[in-house]
Amino acid sequence: MNYDQIMQLALERGFYFPSCEIYADAQAGFWEYGPSGVSLKNKFVELWRREFVRRDRMMEIDGSQIMSEAVFVASGHLSSFADPIIGCQKCKSIFRADKLITEITSIVVPESADLTEFDKVILEKNIVCPKCKGTFEKAHKFNMMFKVGIGPESEPAYLRPETCQSIFVDFPRLFKTMRGKLPIGIAQIGKSFRNEISPRQSLLRLREFYQAEIEVFCNPNKLDNLEKFSEVENTEIRIMVEDDIKTMTCKQALDAGILPNKLVAYYLGLLIEFYQKTGIDVTKSRFRKLGDKEKAFYASVAFDFEVETTTGWLELVACNYRSDYDLTSHANKSKEKFEVLDDEIKVLPHVFELSMGIDRSLYTILEHSFRDDKENDRVVLSLKPYLAPIHVGILSLVKKDGLAEKAEEVFFKIRTKYDAFLDHSGAIGRRYRRLDEVGAPLAVTVDHQTLQDDTITVRIRDSMSQERIKISDLDAYIVKAITYP
RNA sequence: GCGGAGUUAGUCCAGCCCGGCACGACGUCAGCUUCCCAAGCUGAAGGUCGCGGGUUCAAAUCCCGCACUCCGCACCA
Numbered sequence: 001m002n003y004d005q006i007m008q009l010a011l012e013r014g015f016y017f018p019s020c021e022i023y024a025d026a027q028a029g030f031w032e033y034g035p036s037g038v039s040l041k042n043k044f045v046e047l048w049r050r051e052f053v054r055r056d057r058m059m060e061i062d063g064s065q066i067m068s069e070a071v072f073v074a075s076g077h078l079s080s081f082a083d084p085i086i087g088c089q090k091c092k093s094i095f096r097a098d099k100l101i102t103e104i105t106s107i108v109v110p111e112s113a114d115l116t117e118f119d120k121v122i123l124e125k126n127i128v129c130p131k132c133k134g135t136f137e138k139a140h141k142f143n144m145m146f147k148v149g150i151g152p153e154s155e156p157a158y159l160r161p162e163t164c165q166s167i168f169v170d171f172p173r174l175f176k177t178m179r180g181k182l183p184i185g186i187a188q189i190g191k192s193f194r195n196e197i198s199p200r201q202s203l204l205r206l207r208e209f210y211q212a213e214i215e216v217f218c219n220p221n222k223l224d225n226l227e228k229f230s231e232v233e234n235t236e237i238r239i240m241v242e243d244d245i246k247t248m249t250c251k252q253a254l255d256a257g258i259l260p261n262k263l264v265a266y267y268l269g270l271l272i273e274f275y276q277k278t279g280i281d282v283t284k285s286r287f288r289k290l291g292d293k294e295k296a297f298y299a300s301v302a303f304d305f306e307v308e309t310t311t312g313w314l315e316l317v318a319c320n321y322r323s324d325y326d327l328t329s330h331a332n333k334s335k336e337k338f339e340v341l342d343d344e345i346k347v348l349p350h351v352f353e354l355s356m357g358i359d360r361s362l363y364t365i366l367e368h369s370f371r372d373d374k375e376n377d378r379v380v381l382s383l384k385p386y387l388a389p390i391h392v393g394i395l396s397l398v399k400k401d402g403l404a405e406k407a408e409e410v411f412f413k414i415r416t417k418y419d420a421f422l423d424h425s426g427a428i429g430r431r432y433r434r435l436d437e438v439g440a441p442l443a444v445t446v447d448h449q450t451l452q453d454d455t456i457t458v459r460i461r462d463s464m465s466q467e468r469i470k471i472s473d474l475d476a477y478i479v480k481a482i483t484y485p
Numbered sequence: 486g487c488g489g490a491g492u493u494a495g496u497c498c499a500g501c502c503c504g505g506c507a508c509g510a511c512g513u514c515a516g517c518u519u520c521c522c523a524a525g526c527u528g529a530a531g532g533u534c535g536c537g538g539g540u541u542c543a544a545a546u547c548c549c550g551c552a553c554u555c556c557g558c559a560c561c562a
Contacts, residue, residue: 004555021553024551027552196561213562304562361562395521428520428522430523
């Protein structure tokens with residue numbers, strides 16, 4: 001169960017594969033989901049919707065992927081979502097300006113400093129290219145946003161680098177028209193785009209990727225006034241405390257001051273309960289509080305939710321307390337009013353966000369579900385049944401004697417309700433194994449007895465055990481097996 | 486973007502030094518056989534040898550450029 005095995009399974013079984021792969025100019029960092037991948041993703045998204053949007057009575061929106069320049073002037077992405085870089089005139093090597101200066105002179109010039117600051121220090125300290133001793137060109141910024149030109153005049157706009165900006169921009173309308181009341185979560189699933197310098201490892205670092213983001217708007221004076229916290233107070237989380245991972249309940253973490261308030265503790269509790277249901281091994285997870293240097297520019301407190309995979313610790317969710325950074329910025333830039341009434345008092349809400357990487361989560365689900373069952377000479381994806389790309393395979397034991405036709409009858413009865421897959425060809429054991437590899441939890445087999453008494457066998461993926469049931473009971477059987485928790 | 490290693494069928498790979506019809510396995514499809522766990526037999530399909538250029542009578546093979554993948558650096562959900 002390492003990265004290469006998952007990659008091979010993904011390619012062979014239609015989970016995901018490189019975009020535009022038949023052309024030589026295909027760029028790195030773009031991947032397609034195949035049929036199995038889409039089916040898994042849809043079910044993952046549905047689970048997310050159940051466990052966050054419905055459970056916590058959030059609103060869900062679907063915003064535009066291209067957003068106007070003003071949005072990113074206000075959000076800070078135009079100035080801050082960029083690295084200061086310098087290039088050598090001679091050998092063309094490129095360096096991070098701030099890192100190189102600190103490395104050579106120990107002078108700390110903040111990443112966000114004015115570009116002339118970098119040029120000044122480089123000139124004063126006579127910094128040259130560490131590779132060829134060449135002199136540097138002027139510092140410039142490499143912005144990680146994709147710029148697009150709108151209309152015939154190519155008016156500047158950008159592909160959003162995070163989905164949440166639409167939520168902030170839409171907040172005033174949503175709060176008014178949807179009868180909002182603090183605290184309120186607004187959620188969105190969609191694509192975001194970042195021009196990574198070096199995308200790598202398929203779904204783990206993409207230039208175009210799916211995020212599931214939740215922005216919780218709250219009254220900053222009432223962060224510990226949250227009745228629903230009792231729902232998760234005994235939920236156990238694993239959290240880094242001074243380089244050790246400690247297991248404790250949300251309440252314990254709150255009481256110990258490791259988590260800052262009930263609101264944050266509540267949503268971290270929801271998060272871990274969600275991931276438990278995805279089949280990811282949460283005993284291999286941790287929340288890690290980020291230091292000031294690691295945090296995004298908009299975050300005042302940040303916890304990363306990380307999971308151990310064969311590629312190392314992988315960040316699946318960024319949990320950022322963004323305070324009023326975004327609403328204040330957009331209010332100032334747009335002149336729109338973002339204050340709302342909470343108990344008759346006007347308040348500018350603060351924001352706590354759960355920013356989930358969907359692609360990375362799907363990869364982790366695959367890796368944590370992958371089982372190399374040598375005893376039975378098979379590869380099994382032990383996915384949670386409700387996430388399986390195929391719910392049930394419908395097989396005829398052999399193709400002749402009318403068994404294929406009977407299997408088709410069974411298939412036609414259930415095909416619109418479940419993800420079912422009909423298969424007649426080849427040895428029965430081979431067909432079971434193919435289903436095991438895409439994680440189908442059930443396999444129904446039509447045999448000679450079926451023709452006599454309308455019963456079929458149902459094979460359970462994980463145990464390989466079988467039981468015989470009536471065709472008329474199949475629907476109820478499948479519902480029970482694949483229903484969401 | 487840098488350093489290193491790579492790229493040949495759906496997958497894994499041989500061939501490359503030393504230029505001459507692209508090898509094998511797995512998988513897929515069809516038929517036979519078996520009739521509940523990747524058996525066997527017969528047959529078939531599947532290739533811009535990463536892309537572009539050069540050298541040559543002839544290039545997967547030699548030369549140049551580029552792209553992509555993987556590992557490290559840096560960046561990040």
